Amino acid sequence: MALGSDPRAVALRVHLLFVFAGAVALGVGSVVLLIAAGVWLGAGGAGALVIRLPALVIHFVAWMLLLAxxxxxxxxxxKDDERLMVQMMIAWVxxxxxxxxxxxxxxxxxGGGICSGIVCSLSIVFFLPAPYLPFVPSVFAPVVACHAAFFLLESRRHEPVASGRLRNGAIVLLVIAAVSIAVQAAHWFYGPAYLLAGLTAIGYLWIAAGLYRPLRTSRDFTESLPEASRPEGL
Known part of the structure; x- marks a missing residue:
């Protein structure tokens, strides 16, 4: 069946394109964070703050791509796609x-050293702590864990090789998120610990690599779906 004549195949191909783009954007944003952490640890000072801001923008774009x-x-x-969409939407929200x-x-x-009382309230309102957000585990780790859940759900749609890569990438994200929270809870968050947010690039780019082959072969999209997910009669 031609792709253009199958509404489901068209929807799935567009979906896959946006998921792939979102994973790539998340990976690129995390690479920028990794560079920023390196500059910061190398006594880069204000230069590191400047580098971090584009990463926030890239991650926001990635969020929108996943929503699309x-x-x-x-x-x-x-109907199976609809149920999966609802589950993935929950992870996104x-x-x-x-x-x-x-x-x-x-x-x-x-704490009081950077953010306290009225000053802290105003800084949050005006998003002044934005340069710090990507490196605070209590901010990024839960988000990364939700992204991992999103891509684990996506892995259900793919053949074993692609599905395995998505699962492995998601596991990497979950491990980094867990380690980051543990580091913060143990008050070890200093020095090399700032690299943790950037290391999520490994998981995101692993996921993007897993999505590349299905995307490349999606002209005949039914070939990239498990047998149980194929439309009846194909």
Whole structure:
């Protein structure tokens, strides 16, 4: 069946394109964070703060790409796709909620040295602590965990090789998130620990690599789906 004549195949291909783009953007944003951490540890000072801000923008774009992928998936007439879309939307929404909760918790995390009382409240309102956000585990780790859940759900749609890569990438993200929270809880968050946020690039780019082959072969999209997920009669 030609791709253009199958609404489900069209929806799935567009969905895959946006998921792949989102994973790449998340990976690139994390690479920027890794560079910023290196500059910071090398006594880069203000230069590191400047580098971190583009990473926030790139990650925001990635969030929007993942949201667009869910919109595309919602256009599929298949009920299984609809159920999967709802589950992935929950993971996406939780990632946004986790980010806001993490930002809201900054007064307690950063303490009086950087953020206290009225000054802290105003800084959050005007997003002044933005340069610090990517490196605070209580902000980024829950978001990364939600992204891992998102991509684990996505892995259900793919053949074993691609699915395995998505799962492995998601596991890397979960491990980094868990280690980051443990580091913060143990008050070890200094020096090399600033690299943790940037290291999420490994998981995101691993996931992007897993999505590349299905994307490349998506002209005949049914070849990249498990047998149970193929439309009846194909």
């Amino acid at each position: 992928s869910l919109k595309a998936l919602s256009l599929s007439p298949n 939780l990632s946004v909620v986790a980010a806001f909760v993490g930002i809201w918790s900054l007064p307690w995390v950063l």
